[in-house]
Amino acid sequence: MAKIRPKGIEGSKWQIPILKNISKGGCCFIGGNAYKAGQFLEMEIQFPTLEDPMRFVVMVVRNEVLEKSNPPLNKTGVKFVKMDDMKIDRFSEAIEFFLKKEKG
Numbered sequence: 001m002a003k004i005r006p007k008g009i010e011g012s013k014w015q016i017p018i019l020k021n022i023s024k025g026g027c028c029f030i031g032g033n034a035y036k037a038g039q040f041l042e043m044e045i046q047f048p049t050l051e052d053p054m055r056f057v058v059m060v061v062r063n064e065v066l067e068k069s070n071p072p073l074n075k076t077g078v079k080f081v082k083m084d085d086m087k088i089d090r091f092s093e094a095i096e097f098f099l100k101k102e103k104g
Contacts, residue, residue, distance in 0.1 A: 002029060007040040007057060017076075019045070024092055026058065026079035034074045035060040041078065054091060057082040 003014040017031035022045075035041065039060045046053040058078035066073045 001046045002027075003044045004029065004031070004041050004058075006035075007042045014044070020075070024080075026061070026077065028075060028077045030066070030073050030075050032071065032073060034065065035063050035076050037061060037063065040081070043078070049093070050090065056080050 002017055002019045004017055005012045005014050015031055015033055017029035019027060019029050021028040037060050041058050041060065043056045043058050044053045045056070057080075059081050060076060060078050062077040064075045066075055
């Protein structure tokens with residue numbers, strides 16, 4: 001499960017997008033909000049293998065409107081910009097667990 005909101009905008013509410021692709025470098029999600037390239041967002045991901053959700057700062061690298069959707073949806077690609085070494089290790093372990101599970 002993932003939650004996302006604009007960084008630094010007081011009172012902004014968390015949105016719950018559909019997470020499509022994820023790697024150590026970034027991810028892609030589908031949601032109702034359009035974001036601009038270069039915009040910073042706060043992201044929280046709850047992995048079933050971890051007790052607490054992981055929080056990240058991400059930067060939007062692309063946003064595409066999905067024209068066939070009603071209501072309009074956006075496919076947004078982001079890259080992780082602030083992640084300490086411990087978080088990288090925990091994140092990598094969680095992703096590897098799901099990749100092995102998917103292949104197995």
